[in-house]
Amino acid sequence: MSDVIDRPISEREAPAQSRLRIIDCDIHPSIRAHSDLDPFLPKRWQEHLKTYGSHLRTPYIGTTPYPRSSPLIARRDAWPPTGGVPGSDLAFMQKQHLDPFDVEFGILQVLDLFIFSQQNLEFGAAIQRAVNDWQLAFWSHRDPRLKASILVGQDDTQLAIAEIDRCAKTGEYVQINVSPRANEPLGRRRYWPIYARAQELGLPVGIHVGGYGGHAVTGGGWPSYYAEEHQSNAHTMAAMLTSLVLEGIPERFPELRIVFIEGGFGWIPSAMWRMDQHFEKFRSEVPHLKRRPSEYVKQHFWFTTQPIDEPDEARHLRSLIEWVGVDRLLFSSDYPHWDFDDPRYAFKTPLTEVERGKIFNSNARGVYKL
Template identity: 35%
Template sequence: MYEGPIIDPDVHHSWKSEDWIIDHLSPRWREFARASGRGHVPLAAPGTHWPHLHGVNKRLDGYPADGSPSGSDYETMKRQLLDPFHIERAILSFDVGTNPGVFNADFAIELCRAINDWNIEYWLGMGDPRLYSAILVPTRTPEAAAREIRRVAPRHGHLAEVLLVYSGLGKPFGDPAYDPIYAAAAEVGLPIALHVGGELTCGTGRAMAGGMAGSRLEMHAVASQPTLHHLVSLITHGTFEKFPSLKLMLIEVGVAWIPWLMFTLDAQYPILRLESPWVKRLPSETFREHVRVTTQPCEFPEQPKRLIELLQCFDGIEDLLCFCTDYAHWDEDEPAYVGSRFPRAWWPKLFWDNAAWVYGFPRLDTAGRAG
């Protein structure tokens, strides 16, 4: 069993009460949020939800004893995740960051600002050196998103990534309209994290290409569709040519698709690159140089070696994969179990070095300790 330190790029955290966020809004938007007098306006996109086995998308023991939302309680997270699994760096990534999908674009801008301020004050303010976090941005207004990145990034050294979940313009994330976001991220030296879920749960009507799934099993099996499209879009639109220092972490899309998609792109590139002449290298080279992929929800065939054989079809795959838990969602992965499915020789890269490259953390030292 791997016993070294772990970077977990996908830890879902939250607030105990939405009032905590509303209190961080400016007075005008606070009034707006509470205008109904009973409750308040939603702070996240109106969702499309498939029924969960247990009615919620969380592990059932993840709810704090005080009845507050899953992921909202530091002590519970510490007891269930940080301490037992030796998580030395946890990248907090909200639940799951669909808040920029609220209907009102101006409210989305203000909401992201309030959430980022609260996050720095509350979670990063705890002083636990293991806690890092994403920045949430209003993707429907890329210029405003860029301003938010430049505003908030300098405020705390533990802001580790710019989180994209909801493609607010209804276009894949490689569309040049989003370039202000990448320019700002590159300028402040932060990677982009692309987390599954925006199309699925923001009521976009773009959840899956063949039409809406009729069950959670059906949906979950093809949930990576939009994210893979975003990845292809980013590569073929030349985003990494325009922003050569940009790094991308793909979160919660599994890993078994990598050989298939890269082989497909590489095979079609020589014929179809007419529309992407600015992409100077094979797509797979760009992928290797700029992108890392988290393992969860990892494909676990009956014979574990089959997954490794498949992945090894893509040279250097061990340099691209990053373990993550997806705490405290219902389908989170546990380090010992995932480790048992991958070659021992991959473990230092899988659990630390590959993610450390993305976030700019030191690599493990020769004794396997976090730097």
């Protein structure tokens, strides 16, 4: 962890008035206490949560399989002085992140309570519904800069569609979130109704790293170290991109926008190259694809920048950005997590003003219709 990240913002240089306001596509709010959800959670499920807690698709109870590098995945300076966990205090988030960096909009990404990974799908749906309402009441309504996402568990499509429709009626959510670690690869037919409804509503589908689908997080089994598990997030995202493209989701839903969140972008060029090579050899197997896979990626998918894969030489990062396409990248900080990207220092390679404008603002404005 860098010394820059460890030091509180108040002790660093104060940023000058920004000429470019930032749209941050990955901010993590946290639930201060389970009781905060009680106004949005039926009594049955309140008692269920107290009595039985979470029942996850992992061999662990109520925790992630691997310890994090610091408590709650958080920066050391992100713990609010008023108490509570990082990301649970709006005033502190405003003081530490939203105001100093002139964040015009922040897209909320909730990870609490393993909402995508509950074995009891009905309980999972109740928690998702409560968290969706909590996002508005505790965050978006108190600070209109913060935009909520509709969280749904994709493995019960009927419940997911019902929740999407309920939330979409308010007009206050900017995307539909599903988990990349589902029961099956995300391109499978069972998930198509979610994509169809997202296209009908004009809402992007956001896919944030994480979740537990009941399978090992790597293709070879459970890793030994947290460093392996953390690295596997990129492998998961590459697998899901391949599934979505080769199963023909962009071809079947041509107006659908898909955002990969917190998976980095260093792996994208090689994934596109390999898909294109295989497509040339096996195109008779996938007649539903009318174009090369890379063409679908460059038209229908966007990728948030964090964590930025930073090679030693700036020119290599420059080449990577050009391969992926500057129009495909959306800035994200991952606040308040330990691998947070400070927008002032996020890119080792220089960006032109046009490129900065796209990555830090206009690309997200277009994708999310802000």
